[in-house]
Amino acid sequence: MGDIAILRSEAKKGLLLxxxxxxxxxxxxxxSDILYAFSKKPQWNGYDWEETGGVCISLEWVDNLLFFVKKSEPLNILTELCGVDWRTVKRNTPVLVYNKESGEKHRRYFxxxxxxxxxxxxxxxxxxxxWTDENSNGEVWKFCELADEEK
Known part of the structure; x- marks a missing residue:
């Protein structure tokens, strides 16, 4: 049973990525219990989630992997993958950032x-x-994780 749970978890992660x-x-x-993926955060119209100027596709074919998605609020894929709601992370928090999954990680401040x-x-x-970077537009990255400050 454990092997099936691991495969299901890896399949879910692969699908979300x-x-x-x-x-x-x-x-x-x-x-109607039908799942959809949205390119922009959808808005609730009282019955369905509506796309807000983005693209929407049906995910009926993978409902068994995404059974945990509730009707009450859209699931943020990045938060699900990372376990962090990045909208709530404070400025100047130490992070490790990179642009390729196997790439070198760089120490930065969020x-x-x-x-x-x-x-x-x-x-x-x-x-x-x-404090020291007040005139810069900053740097952008594909991947980010909270840094362990003891390192």
Whole structure:
């Protein structure tokens, strides 16, 4: 039974990563229990989730992997994958950032998160903080994780 659970977990992660890389950032379930992936955060119209200027596709074929998605709120794919709601992370938080999954990780300080960007994580340039990087637009990254400050 354990092997099946591991396979299911890896399949779910692979599906969510594939959707994210294809430009879909939210998953929502409508009142008919049908799942959809959205490129922009959908809005509730009282019965269904509506796309808000983005693209929407049906995910009926993978409902068994995404059974945990509830009707009440769209699932943010990045938050599900990372376990972090990046919209709540404070500026100047130490992070490790990189642009390739197997790439070198760089120490930076978190500046913000923009889920509409292909590389949604924003840091201060060259390891600086908001105190020392006031005139920069920052750097953008595809991947980010909270840093262990003891390292």
């Amino acid at each position: 594939s959707l994210y890389y294809a430009g879909f950032y939210y998953i929502a379930r409508d009142n 500046a913000g998160f923009n889920e509409c960007l292909q590389s949604p994580f924003i840091t201060y340039s060259g390891g600086r903080t908001s």
